[in-house]
Amino acid sequence: MNLPYPDLSETEIKQEILPEVHQWALANGLVMYPVGFSSEQATIVPTTLYPTYLPRASFDKAVSLQKIYNKLYADISRNSCGGWLTQESIKLAKYDNEFTGKLWELYLKSMEQGIAQKLRLGIFRSDYLIDKRTNEAKQVEFNTISVSFGASSTKVGELHDFLNKAGKYSANSGDRFYQSEIPVSESTSLLARSLAIATERYQGLSDRKVVAFIVQDNERNAFDQRTIEYELLKSHSIKSIRITLGDLHNYTTLDCESKRLFVKKTGEEIAVVYFRAGYSPSEYKSERDWENRLLLEISYAIKAPDILTHLSGTKKIQQLLTDEDILAKFIPDIDVRKQMLSTFVKIYPLDDSPLGQEGRKLAFQSPSKFVLKPQREGGGNNVYKQDIPLFLEKLDQKDWSAYILMELIEPNETTENVVVRGNSFFKEPIISELGIFGCILFDDTDVHLNEYSGWLLRSKFSRSNEGGVAAGFGCVDSVMLY
Ligand code: ADP
Ligand code: MG
Ligand code: MG
Known part of the structure; x- marks a missing residue:
């Protein structure tokens, strides 16, 4: 199928469109820190110039499955089906003692000390590539910790919508190129809303409740996180603080009796701990960092995610779920199960x-x-x-x-989009990975919120195996459905 893309010359792109992209991105914070940054510098997030076409049916199907996936992973982390996650984590901990093993150990320690908070918040992203033979969305992975680019996704959709409405995609006539609206992912507001709902649910001793973003040192993607913080304050009047795992004990204090976590300086109570860090062993630089993760786990704050939910997101669990007998334990409804199975490829x-x-x-x-x-x-x-x-x-x-x-998975290549990185642009074949965000607030028996929370499209040069946006091969993109 021949899907129409704007047809701008190199000169038009360079002289007319790039300045528009740069200024829109700087004005609206579609930015990240460059490698080795100092505090005032930021560069624009790599983006495509145009939205990329995706088949509507596969997009809709991925969206329609999100709440089911949310519930599935909540059930796994609840240790349903006879403690299945425990059994599998014990095995996996032996093979991967460097990280899974450490997390498992920490979970056991937290059990000894007692889990004070029953509510847990899953902020998930299910990632797909669209198989070029069948046009079906196939799952790449399911992420249960530190999912990113929710805010950048909203912004890149708004950027493309601006360029279209301002007539920049039709340089000669100045008319709109796309007659329909360019879809904008609502991930910024939906992710913030879930954090807000969890904060409201948290029964504070104090009514001065805050969300603690656990972040990495020298985070280059800080603006993606800050946009959610600003949205939390603007739309929900909820303040946030940012702390690294290593600094936790310097800035917070745990009340030994009530297990409440407070900000030392202000006395504010931490209602939700939102991990945008802690997913990689290299981030735990000392025993202290592990102790701090444990301290968070045993605190009364709602964790997004708690350790079991984190563990439910391993690639091993994803592999096991491709076995229909195992999936059937969690998803007894055969039609729903079939839908899910159709998103899987073989994993051994x-x-x-x-x-x-x-x-x-x-x-x-x-x-x-x-x-x-x-x-x-x-x-x-x-x-x-x-x-x-x-x-x-x-x-x-x-x-x-x-x-x-x-x-x-072999997705279709797109040859007509353009990747913008700083002052350079590239018209090379790209492939695109769709991420669907979802949030679920749950305890051992009830689900208090289960929502689809927007989407993300990341594109990368097809010549590279992986498309890290920060690493230099990938970029954020938006979606045009057909
Ligand atoms: P991570 O948790 O590090 O993001 P992923 O499973 O998402 O790991 O793999 C990283 C990247 O590798 C993906 O974004 C995708 O580009 C590529 N990739 C992973 N699995 C597949 C697959 N089955 N088929 C094609 N590409 C894949
Ligand atoms: Mg991934
Ligand atoms: Mg991942």
Whole structure:
């Protein structure tokens, strides 16, 4: 199908459109810090120039499944189905003792000390690539901690909508290129709203409640987070603070009896702990950082996420769920289950189970069809195609169980969009990954909120395996449905 993209010359892009993109992005905060920044500098977030077309049916299906996915992952982290997450985490902790094992240990310690808060907040993002043969959305992964680009997604949609309405996509006539509105993801307001609802639900000793954003040192993507903070204050009158894991004990104090967490300086009570950090072992620089994660876990504050919800988002759990017998335990309704199964591609374990044996064989026989993934988040951790056999050979076989082998999804390439990075632009084939945000507030027995929370489109050059926006291959994009 020939889908129309604006047709601007290189000169028009350079002289007329780029200045518009830069000034809109700077005026509206579609920005990030550059590598090695000092505080006043920011650069624009890499973006596409135009929205990218996605089939409406696959987009709608991904959206329609989000609440079901939210509930599924809440059920897993509730340890439903006979403590399934516990059983699997104990096994995985042995294979991946560097991180899963540490998190599991921390969870056990928190149980010894007692979990004060029953409410938990899941802020999730389910990521998809659209298979080019079937046009179906296939799940890349399900993220349960520190999902990002919710605010940037809203902004890039607004940027594209501005460029269209201002006639910049039709340089010669100055008319709109797209007659329909360019969809804008409501992720900024919906993510903030879920944080606000959790804050309201939190029964404070004090009515001076705040949200604590747990952030990384030198976070380059700070503005994506700050936009949510500003929205929380503007639309919900809720203040936020930002703390790193390493600094927690300097700025907060835990009341030993009530397990309430307070801001030392102001006495404000922390109602919700929102992790935008803590998903990678390298972030835990000392025992102190692990102790601080534990302190948060045992505090009465609502965690987004708590450790079990964090653990439910491992690639291992995603692999296990592709087994229909396992999925059926959580999703008894066969029609719903079929819908979910249709979003999965094959994922193999590499252990000595029968399926694991098959995975081991395939990893060496046809590596070009696969990606190998460890239990890690945040990009840059996977091993692709021809690199898989060599990588596995270097490992002790007993360590293979810490990885999963996933069939590669082949999405369509788009050749007519343009990627903008600073002053440069590139007209190269890109592929796009759709993320659907979802929020769920739950306890052991009830679900208090379960919502779809907007979407994100990230595009990357198809020549690169991974498309980290900050790393330099990816960019944020918006969606035009057809
Ligand atoms: P992370 O948790 O580090 O983001 P992902 O599972 O999302 O890990 O993998 C990172 C990137 O690798 C994805 O954004 C996507 O570009 C690529 N990728 C991962 N799985 C697949 C797959 N099955 N098919 C094609 N590309 C994939
Ligand atoms: Mg990912
Ligand atoms: Mg991830």
